[in-house]
Amino acid sequence: MSLESKISQKTARIGVVGLGYVGLPLAVEYAKAGFDVLGIDNDTEKVKKLTAGENYIDDVNSDELATVVKNGKFSSEANYENISSADVIYICVPTPFTPNKEPDVTFIEDAAKGILDGLRKGQLIILKSTTYPETTEKLLQPILESTGLKVGKDIFLAFSPERIDPGNKTFTTANTPVVVGGISQKCTDLTVLVSKAIINNVVPLSSPKAAEMTKLLENIFRSVNIALMNELAQLCDRMGGIDIWEVVEAAATKPFGFMPFYPGPGIGGHCILVDPYYLAWKAKEFDFHTNFIELAAETNENMPYYVLDLIIRSLSMNGGAIANAKFLLLGASFKKNVDDIRNSPALKLMDLLKMRGAENLIYNDPWVPTLTRNGTVLHSTELSQGLLQSMDCVIIATDHDDYDMDFIAKHSKLIIDTRNATKNVGKQFKDKIQRLGCGTNPYYPSRDEH
Numbered sequence: 001m002s003l004e005s006k007i008s009q010k011t012a013r014i015g016v017v018g019l020g021y022v023g024l025p026l027a028v029e030y031a032k033a034g035f036d037v038l039g040i041d042n043d044t045e046k047v048k049k050l051t052a053g054e055n056y057i058d059d060v061n062s063d064e065l066a067t068v069v070k071n072g073k074f075s076s077e078a079n080y081e082n083i084s085s086a087d088v089i090y091i092c093v094p095t096p097f098t099p100n101k102e103p104d105v106t107f108i109e110d111a112a113k114g115i116l117d118g119l120r121k122g123q124l125i126i127l128k129s130t131t132y133p134e135t136t137e138k139l140l141q142p143i144l145e146s147t148g149l150k151v152g153k154d155i156f157l158a159f160s161p162e163r164i165d166p167g168n169k170t171f172t173t174a175n176t177p178v179v180v181g182g183i184s185q186k187c188t189d190l191t192v193l194v195s196k197a198i199i200n201n202v203v204p205l206s207s208p209k210a211a212e213m214t215k216l217l218e219n220i221f222r223s224v225n226i227a228l229m230n231e232l233a234q235l236c237d238r239m240g241g242i243d244i245w246e247v248v249e250a251a252a253t254k255p256f257g258f259m260p261f262y263p264g265p266g267i268g269g270h271c272i273l274v275d276p277y278y279l280a281w282k283a284k285e286f287d288f289h290t291n292f293i294e295l296a297a298e299t300n301e302n303m304p305y306y307v308l309d310l311i312i313r314s315l316s317m318n319g320g321a322i323a324n325a326k327f328l329l330l331g332a333s334f335k336k337n338v339d340d341i342r343n344s345p346a347l348k349l350m351d352l353l354k355m356r357g358a359e360n361l362i363y364n365d366p367w368v369p370t371l372t373r374n375g376t377v378l379h380s381t382e383l384s385q386g387l388l389q390s391m392d393c394v395i396i397a398t399d400h401d402d403y404d405m406d407f408i409a410k411h412s413k414l415i416i417d418t419r420n421a422t423k424n425v426g427k428q429f430k431d432k433i434q435r436l437g438c439g440t441n442p443y444y445p446s447r448d449e450h
């Protein structure tokens, strides 16, 4: 039976390599749609949990996962032994950067090598991991073709980036459109067909590199706009008397030509911080320097250092010093209402505070009960009136919805709010709150002295 027919009749077996934030929701979606799904992850702990029907990704509905495991639609393994049984193989492995901010595509290479032994005629391989243009054609295709099978003739290959936004309840896998770029027209057509089985809107593109560039554009667009807001937040702080958050909201009342982005303590996660460096690295191969993109990345990466400066200034204005002050950091994950701490600016801030001599630093995060930092295991401290009252400085690094800001504002002595989380707290608390980008703590000498 042709792959088209198998997909249309839902008898095609779907393989998903990498069962993390991207792979697991995808696997569950296909299983829910009636396909047989084989998940592969080299993390044996994850496979153990999944085999027991246990969930570890918040965006996945635990009951739905348990059901598809129980009814045999979804099974997972820690090796590639049975990969040849899959008709379609999604690759959803990490694409981090190296310490020197260069692309680390070794996970893609390892996954590709993992499926080699099971590769057979008629299979479709779809790369979902975010990466630089030409990865599919110049890195993945040669590995797959080392078997003697030809892409476009014997096997099929496409790039179709993931757009999932963890924690977003409005846009999920099914209602977020995806783009697809295949090596050949048939590669594209097959990928569109299998994607449409679980996604409403699928957009075919001319090539894998167009799809790779599309994904980078989407994330770099965010990076650049956030950087602009971070720059303006610092200017507002220096000028005094202008609230960047008010300004952004005001600009957003314009019904066309403006889209709101917000400043913050820096960016984290696995995408927006990392992806600009993938393109910057690739561009150099063409004697091209993506100055604009790198300036944005630099501005965003400087934000934890800027917030540290804001903390030190605010503390010293209250007669405190970093070495003997007690700090409570609220929110360790890189954004609100998720448990993902990868590249989190909150953790960078903790490191910077420690490096500047902060001895008494604890954190609270209802989403992150424990974390390991520089070899030390830290536990989230329970939030209470007594705890807040005993702290010299409370830093709001991530504005989870769980936080009762009035309660926090009422019982804290000094708050550094990097997320505008305290904008609606009672006026009586405003004097003890330093909001990033609000110029309530200006630091510019008198202009008369110029």
Ligand SMILES: NC(=O)c1ccc[n+]([C@@H]2O[C@H](COP(=O)([O-])OP(=O)(O)OC[C@H]3O[C@@H](n4cnc5c(N)ncnc54)[C@H](O)[C@@H]3O)[C@@H](O)[C@H]2O)c1
Pocket: 017, 018, 019, 020, 021, 022, 023, 040, 041, 042, 043, 046, 092, 093, 094, 095, 107, 110, 111, 114, 128, 129, 130, 131, 161, 162, 163, 164, 165, 166, 270, 271
């Ligand atoms: N997390 C997001 O919000 C998001 C959104 C869009 C795109 N992406 C992209 O999707 C890709 C995956 O990201 P993620 O957040 O799901 O990562 P993740 O770390 O949550 O999951 C990746 C999984 O792959 C497994 N793995 C690694 N190497 C493997 C191998 N050789 N064989 C089998 N399994 C292997 C890991 O154990 C892990 O469970 C990345 O390229 C990322 O940039 C992520």
